[in-house]
Amino acid sequence: MTELSIEPRRKPGHFEIALDPRITDPSALRVSFVILLDGDLVMSPEHLGVAYMASTLREAGFTCEIREAEHDQHEKAIAGVLEFAPRLVCFTLMSLNVPSCLAFCERLRAELPDVVIACGGPAGTFTGTDILRANPFADLVAVGEGEPIILDLAQRLALGESVEDCPGIAYRADDGSLRQNPARPLVHNLEALPYPARDQLIAHGNKLEYVRVSTSRGCVARCTFCSAPNLGNRVQAGKAWRGVGAEHVLDELETLVREHRFRTFDIIDSTFEDPDGGRVGKKRVRAIAQGILDRGLDIFYNVCMRAENWSDDDHDLLDLLVRSGLEKVNIGIESGVAEELLLWEKRATVEDNVRVIRLLREHGIYLAMGFIPFHPYATVETLTQNAEFLRAHAGHNLRRLTERLEVYPGTSIAKRMSEDGLLGERYQSTLDPYDYTFVDERVQRLAGHFASLYNNDDYHERGVLTEQSAVFEFETFNVVVQTFVSRMYRRFHHLPGVVELLERFKDFLHVTRQEMGQANHAFFMDNLDDVLADRLDPAKRIRQLEDVERRFRACIDRIRTEQLRIGMAAHRLGVDITEISSSLPEVTGGGAPRSYNGGAPTW
Structure with missing residues (x-):
């Protein structure tokens, strides 16, 4: 009897970097990632989303660059893009850089009429075809996590195939109509991704305010003002929170210290102690901190935490974190008024906020406080x-x-404000976060x-x-x-x-x-x-x-x-x-x- 070979069923969100065998020279396809230095990126320009996509493409053999464009100084960046001669140019959109992107794309389209212009990022994820409507020079918008989309797009372009059936994009069809395909599931195993490219760190002579590191994606909270992926604004199927193991994190940190001689890091996870803020999450946090000490990594780092997750039972863990290099914590305190915390659907109470402020002060940890009085x-x-x-x-x-x-698309508070007639008439086209x-x-x-x-x-x-x-x-x-x-x-x-x-x-x-x-x-x-x-x-x-x-x-x-x-x-x-x-x-x-x-x- 002949035995049947049955392929194991892949989980939704399975990701691997595999190149279509029909592509014999992937390096011939050139992709330019343009980072518009507006908003938070003025102070620290490194963009990890772009860095992960660039490393994904490079592992498959494609040629790509990461290029910074300073606010109101686009000509130099455009000249660099022209010299690079890409087939695909990509922008990451946040609410604050939508006008800059429009101006850049208009100028780019005049110089490179046949280049494919793609937008993505938080603003692209939550607005899709609205971005194409507001930016007539863009060809498509990526919805959700970028690595699977950019790898698929690059291969289609290399083969000369249509991108119209590519999952996870909104696009401008040949007849001029705007269409949006179903979103892809979230990447299930983050350790399948290569470590992010560090082009920007190298371009700045290995001297930045800090280097960004991601150890997880997603958030189990549902703050009404937040556009980071969380339980309240999901557009992709899959687990709300996914993290990598402590050893994976430690290997990346050790590589950055060794290769770039840099040791100040901003861990950009929405909440460092997720997925539960308790036993499971803090076990992972403890393993990372202890691993830093065990490997002799003399580093400094910042994280984001949630106030309700920390109490006087955590002094031992906070001591360990400080010994391992923790020196600043970002917490969305947001308000000292109970009714406003309910408006934001914060799980923390005013008492939780007061307690975590005290705890951080007692341990000598600097608190960077999010607060929204207006x-x-x-x-x-x-x-x-x-x-x-x-x-x-x-x-x-x-x-x-x-x-x-700042009102971001896809948030619960934006929906409520729209229903209450408080959003401006131009908001959907400009995404101006103050248009209310x-x-x-x-x-x-x-x-x-x-x-x-x-x-x-x-x-x-x-x-x-x-x-x-x-x-x-x-x-x-x-x-x-x-x-x-x-x-x-x-x-x-x-x-x-x-x-x-x-x-x-x-x-x-x-x-x-x-x-x-x-x-x-x-x-x-x-x-x-x-x-x-x-x-x-x-x-x-x-x-x-x-x-x-x-x-x-x-x-x-x-x-x-x-x-x-x-x-x-x-x-x-x-x-x-x-x-x-x-x-x-x-x-x-x-x-x-x-x-x-x-x-x-x-x-």
Whole structure:
């Protein structure tokens, strides 16, 4: 009897890099990924979604490049693309860079009329054909995770085949109609993906603010304002959260340290301790932290956490994380008002938020706080309550008091605002995250007033950072100072006199931040009173702009002077500051190599 050979059934979301045998020279197909440096990418340009797609294509043999395009300086990037002569040009869209992408595509289409232009990213995933309607120069839009789509598209283009039946895209058909194919399932096994390409790190001379690392995709929360893949906005079938094992993470970190001599990382997972925020997730987190120590990786890193997942039972784990290099945590606190937490469908309570702020402070971990006081449903009462909350908890950053909701496509809050008639008429075509009105006109006036105080019109109108005022500089400077303290503690606590020196500096910082928090609260309430009394005027705005800039600049100078004094005193105690830099020192001729033994992505 002949035995039948039965192929094992593949799970939905199975992914492997396999090349169609009909393609004999994949390197002949050239793909250009253009990264528009708007929004968050102004401060740190590395884009992991693009990096994963580039490494996927390269493993299959295709030729690709990653090219950055600075805001309002597209000509240089376009010239580079023309020289590269790609068959396919790809853009990752977020709400803030949709106008930039339109302008770039128009210019590109004029120079390369036959090139295929593809868009993707969060904005593309949730709007599909709307992007094609708003951007007549784009040919298709990728919906969801990019690696399977880009590999399929590249092979179809290499074979000269139609892309119209490619799963997971919206496209412009030959007859001009706009169509959208069903989405692909999520990639089931993330370890099947190659490690991301590090073109941008190399292009910046291995010197970035930090290098991004992804250890998981998805989120089991359902925050109404969030466009990252989560339980509340799913467009692809598959598990809501997928992660790689601790050894996979450690291998990537070790490679980055060894090959690029870089050791400051931003782990971009939506929630580091998912999938459950408890036993399962924290077991994985513990394995990663312990593995960092066991391998002697002298690194520093940031993560995102959720407030409700951490309690006084976690001191031991937090200690381990700090020893392994954790120095900053991003948490979406969002509000100090219980009713607003319900609006955002946050699982955390106000009490959870207060507790996690305390826990991080006790462990010397810097808190980067998400906070949304200004939104269409905000009231004078909620603004006042949030101002009081911030005065008591990390109110030294003025922007936390004045932050506006950014409305992203595909979110529950966008749907609700549309139903309530609060979204602007142009929102669907522009995806302008600030194109909405407020229920309370007084809140709207105050939101616009604050947004105009500490940056130019690019930020005021579109949230794009093109200049950095002292308010923004103070935020980033605060992180640098805090990490200076935490790294000094970690590296040099054994040297006599160092701990006492740092404790005095911490006391100085605490007093200075408290003073800034009090001043920010007074400033906020003064402006709120002016709105209620209809006293806002252009002349006062100019005076306030100068006063805010002067106050924050003076604070930066005061802290910097004290930090310099502390650094000089520490040097006299035997401290070598270069040992806590983000990059490892280069090996110089004649010396032995230095050893350090202890520093979601869509398209």
